[in-house]
Amino acid sequence: MDYPLWVIPGIGGAMVIAVISVFHVFISHFAVGMGLYTALAEKKAMNSDNPEAMKFVKRTSGLILYVSAIIGAITGVGIWFSIALVHPAGTSALIHNFVWGWAIEWIFFVLEIVAILIYYYTWDKVSAKFHNFVAWLYFIGAYLSLVIINGIITFQLTPGKWIKTHKFWDGFFNPTYFPSLVGRTGVCLMLAAIFATLILSFVKDMDVKTSFGKFTGIFGIVGIILTYIGFYWWAKAIPANVAGEFLGGNETLSEFFRNAAILGVITFIVLFIWTIIIPKRMNIIVAIVLLILGQAAFGYYEFTRERARKPFVIRDYMYSTGVLVNEVEKLNEKGILSKVKWANPLNKKDKLSIGEAVFKAECMICHDWYHFNSKPLFSSISDDPDDNLDILDSLDGNNLMPPFVGTDKEKEALAFYLAKLAKEREKEGKNE
Amino acid sequence: MNSFLNYIPAPDIAPLPSPGWLFVFFIVFTLILHLLFMNLTLGGSILMIISRWRKNYGKEISKEIAKFNTFTISMTITTGVAPLLFIQVVYGQFFYSSSVILGWKWLLVLAAIAAGYYFYYLYKLAPDYKGFGWGVAATILLLYVALMLVTNTSLSMQPEKWLPIYTHKISAFDVKALVPRFLHMLLAAIAFTGVFLMAYSKLRKSLSSEVAKAMYDFGKNSFFGATLLQIIVGPWFFFANGHEIYSKIISNPVGIIFLIIGIAAGLLGVYFVAVKGESVMKLSVLIIIAMVSMVIVRRVVENAYFSKYFDYTKLKVSPQWDVFILFCLLLVGLLIVLFITFKKNYFELKNKKEAING
Numbered sequence A: 001m002d003y004p005l006w007v008i009p010g011i012g013g014a015m016v017i018a019v020i021s022v023f024h025v026f027i028s029h030f031a032v033g034m035g036l037y038t039a040l041a042e043k044k045a046m047n048s049d050n051p052e053a054m055k056f057v058k059r060t061s062g063l064i065l066y067v068s069a070i071i072g073a074i075t076g077v078g079i080w081f082s083i084a085l086v087h088p089a090g091t092s093a094l095i096h097n098f099v100w101g102w103a104i105e106w107i108f109f110v111l112e113i114v115a116i117l118i119y120y121y122t123w124d125k126v127s128a129k130f131h132n133f134v135a136w137l138y139f140i141g142a143y144l145s146l147v148i149i150n151g152i153i154t155f156q157l158t159p160g161k162w163i164k165t166h167k168f169w170d171g172f173f174n175p176t177y178f179p180s181l182v183g184r185t186g187v188c189l190m191l192a193a194i195f196a197t198l199i200l201s202f203v204k205d206m207d208v209k210t211s212f213g214k215f216t217g218i219f220g221i222v223g224i225i226l227t228y229i230g231f232y233w234w235a236k237a238i239p240a241n242v243a244g245e246f247l248g249g250n251e252t253l254s255e256f257f258r259n260a261a262i263l264g265v266i267t268f269i270v271l272f273i274w275t276i277i278i279p280k281r282m283n284i285i286v287a288i289v290l291l292i293l294g295q296a297a298f299g300y301y302e303f304t305r306e307r308a309r310k311p312f313v314i315r316d317y318m319y320s321t322g323v324l325v326n327e328v329e330k331l332n333e334k335g336i337l338s339k340v341k342w343a344n345p346l347n348k349k350d351k352l353s354i355g356e357a358v359f360k361a362e363c364m365i366c367h368d369w370y371h372f373n374s375k376p377l378f379s380s381i382s383d384d385p386d387d388n389l390d391i392l393d394s395l396d397g398n399n400l401m402p403p404f405v406g407t408d409k410e411k412e413a414l415a416f417y418l419a420k421l422a423k424e425r426e427k428e429g430k431n432e
Numbered sequence B: 001m002n003s004f005l006n007y008i009p010a011p012d013i014a015p016l017p018s019p020g021w022l023f024v025f026f027i028v029f030t031l032i033l034h035l036l037f038m039n040l041t042l043g044g045s046i047l048m049i050i051s052r053w054r055k056n057y058g059k060e061i062s063k064e065i066a067k068f069n070t071f072t073i074s075m076t077i078t079t080g081v082a083p084l085l086f087i088q089v090v091y092g093q094f095f096y097s098s099s100v101i102l103g104w105k106w107l108l109v110l111a112a113i114a115a116g117y118y119f120y121y122l123y124k125l126a127p128d129y130k131g132f133g134w135g136v137a138a139t140i141l142l143l144y145v146a147l148m149l150v151t152n153t154s155l156s157m158q159p160e161k162w163l164p165i166y167t168h169k170i171s172a173f174d175v176k177a178l179v180p181r182f183l184h185m186l187l188a189a190i191a192f193t194g195v196f197l198m199a200y201s202k203l204r205k206s207l208s209s210e211v212a213k214a215m216y217d218f219g220k221n222s223f224f225g226a227t228l229l230q231i232i233v234g235p236w237f238f239f240a241n242g243h244e245i246y247s248k249i250i251s252n253p254v255g256i257i258f259l260i261i262g263i264a265a266g267l268l269g270v271y272f273v274a275v276k277g278e279s280v281m282k283l284s285v286l287i288i289i290a291m292v293s294m295v296i297v298r299r300v301v302e303n304a305y306f307s308k309y310f311d312y313t314k315l316k317v318s319p320q321w322d323v324f325i326l327f328c329l330l331l332v333g334l335l336i337v338l339f340i341t342f343k344k345n346y347f348e349l350k351n352k353k354e355a356i357n358g
Helices: A014-046 A053-086 A088-121 A128-155 A170-172 A177-200 A206-237 A239-249 A249-277 A284-308 A324-333 A351-362 A376-378 A385-397 A408-431 B020-052 B059-102 B104-125 B132-156 B159-166 B178-203 B207-240 B243-251 B254-276 B280-304 B321-357
Strands: A313-314
Touching: A014 A053, A014 A128, A014 A177, A014 A284, A053 A088, A053 A177, A053 A206, A053 B059, A053 B104, A088 A128, A088 A170, A088 B321, A128 A170, A128 A177, A128 A313, A128 A324, A128 B321, A170 B321, A177 A206, A177 A249, A177 A284, A177 B020, A206 A239, A206 A249, A206 A376, A206 B020, A239 A249, A239 A284, A239 B280, A249 A284, A249 B243, A284 A324, A284 A385, A313 A351, A351 A376, A351 A408, A385 A408, A385 B020, B020 B059, B020 B132, B020 B207, B059 B159, B059 B321, B132 B178, B159 B178, B159 B207, B178 B207, B207 B243, B207 B254, B243 B254, B243 B280
Parallel strands: none
Antiparallel strands: none
């Protein structure tokens, strides 16, 4: 990576992205699903004689404005800001290929935001028919944003034919595009239903609670079923060697994927009981349990997808380190620090400084010195540089790690630096 | 040789998906859209604070600004995404580098916007005229956002500062022309919002005639005062860029023509207010002309800085015309849908009001 490096020991750039993304994926999927939910629920309330029904819809629509249009929009931009800080090379590669896709998404983003502002502030001030039309506009804008961004996210994991052609549509409609779209559509519905139970639990009118409870239940259950279909298909559409990692190959990844599936089933059961069978008993505790279950299920899936992509940012094109697959040979000759100049900005020549610079260039993005993912690092390295050299040589055989890239001198310096880190950690351990 | 030039990243190896000039056009076009709202957000925030201390209906004016600014913040964020996207295509190696060098300071911009946004709501929704402290907090946060945007833009154009800042030898704010640039933007935002308040006071029917009059005068004075101050800050900013840059602006026909138009529009507005008697329409047209002209001058300045290091017209292009055409069609579609929706919304609001009033 030619760019300056954002060094934040103790946190790690990947952790920053993860924290912002966790917020964003939940809110954004909820925001899309809630658009459909509100449009349909408003229609249902229009046909109802009970004025409480419309009040319920109004309250749920407030969630979209105050949560999704503010935090959703800002965390969305936040992911983009943070990936640009942590991984400018990857971000630049994505933007160079998909800028017009992003520009199209921006159009839908504008539609989405304008529609929700009009929708929320014209409650009771315009005809019900027009108001409902604006809800549909919001949903269309929000859903089409997903339709676009899904192409870019899935591209990173399965770039498909793009690797050879470098054509926009080959990358966009990649092998996991449609499965992921179906799965994510399901997640949108599921999360909207779950958030709606938060409002439902405070509804006092038993008619509204029952009829909208059932409506919410059906909405969420359709969502969970779609989620299962989509992600089953998704797992099948991924090249076998990659899918193998989360279908038994790698312990952590497989556990993540299994947890996503199991928690999804439990969410289904809880939702079914408290919305379809005993909707009158829906209360805030059940709603919060659902919220945690649903988010955890989806969260595990998102982590599986992110981890399955390792050691690439764009599979088979660019490694997590920002090194392009096709430049490995050149960099083995010239040295990784010929590219990552910012890892050693003062151009120090001693072995330890070079080792530290190589660490910053190749390891830091995934393994922080202290917390983020430092465990696998410190459980592998040794205080003997020769052992570390063996580890670095063996990276070629590890599916989730990129190969060491650089000259032998750089490799030795890194092994030397890792030995120093191991010694320091050992000392700290003894002191504790 | 360890020159700073060695530390400027190479442009992305992927070809541009359209010719560079097209992205430059969209940077300018979407920046104009963004500034329409950004000026109101930033200038409105300052005026929301200042107006509070006015004896004459100050509280009412302050609260009214808080009300419309929750919309403008949303639109500022939404329209701000586009120019940031396009700048990354053409000048990514500069923009990413300066962003990384700013690090947390840059990322905190988003937290500041989110918190500022919620604080705005707390002020807006507070009963009577309470909650002013939230308004002040929001304004401070938005000023931080403005400062960081200006800092990142300036830093991206001055790669000679990158290493010293990265290695903590100098402060991140130690970049050329930062202070005048910031003040120039701030005053422009205040002047713009001043004219907007004049128009708003005429259009907003729910305001009492006394409040409307007070708001009109306040808007006029804000425009007048801020634009007068530009007579000092404008040249300060111009010359602070250094001879190399300002001579490039003067020698570029586009740069000099739009610079003159922009300055003339501002001064003409001041002249109308002070001597001839102003009209909202005239001032609105003049301030828009001034803003658009200055965005074009800004582009000339940007090019003057970046062209020292790199010529974006020489980048390899592998056009994606089909996707671009789809983008254009959807953009036109969006404008049509928004136009129809706003029109319909206007009539719906009117009909319903008439129905209620009988």
